[in-house]
Amino acid sequence: MDLKKDRHHQKEAEGRVNFTSSQYLSRVKIFLTLFVALIVSIIALLISTSGVTYTTLITAAVSSVLTYLIVSYIYSHSQSASLKGDTLIFSSMKKRSSVMSVSTVKKVKSRCFLGLCSTFIRYKVDGRANWIYIITLEMPTSPEKVINQALEEKIKRQIISRVL
Numbered sequence: 001m002d003l004k005k006d007r008h009h010q011k012e013a014e015g016r017v018n019f020t021s022s023q024y025l026s027r028v029k030i031f032l033t034l035f036v037a038l039i040v041s042i043i044a045l046l047i048s049t050s051g052v053t054y055t056t057l058i059t060a061a062v063s064s065v066l067t068y069l070i071v072s073y074i075y076s077h078s079q080s081a082s083l084k085g086d087t088l089i090f091s092s093m094k095k096r097s098s099v100m101s102v103s104t105v106k107k108v109k110s111r112c113f114l115g116l117c118s119t120f121i122r123y124k125v126d127g128r129a130n131w132i133y134i135i136t137l138e139m140p141t142s143p144e145k146v147i148n149q150a151l152e153e154k155i156k157r158q159i160i161s162r163v164l
Helices: 024-050 054-077 143-163
Strands: 016-018 079-084 087-092 097-101 105-113 116-125 128-137
Touching (some): 024 054, 079 143, 097 116, 105 143, 116 143
Antiparallel strands (some): 087 097, 116 128
16 A cells, blocks of 8 residues: 555654554653543442451552553553654653664564554664554554654665665
């Protein structure tokens, strides 16, 4: 599928394809805040209905630790992604951006279910393996297809440059 004709991928500049919306990271922050608020409310409800006992305190402590681990894991691994030409651009919650060639991608998989697509991208930079996980709305052309198409185009350009 031709990327230039695909209306569902947002384009900021000529040839740039965003896999996530511009508010993706702020929406993840809102989700995490609501998730923490829900867990705190459930713990408070548990303590208020059952009273303060060792069991409720242990349950509250374990729930708090698990919630912290889940939230910190999602926070540290959430990234937005876009593709411009044969360059991948990743932005994280910590405001760090990574720019790398599409040829660093070792594996990309997209799965769609109930209108949501989850995309797993594994890449290797400076001898270190990294990965990101993106959840987006279902699109006619998945990030997997777009990245694979960009990889194929880069390989074709390399072959043509070697021949010339």
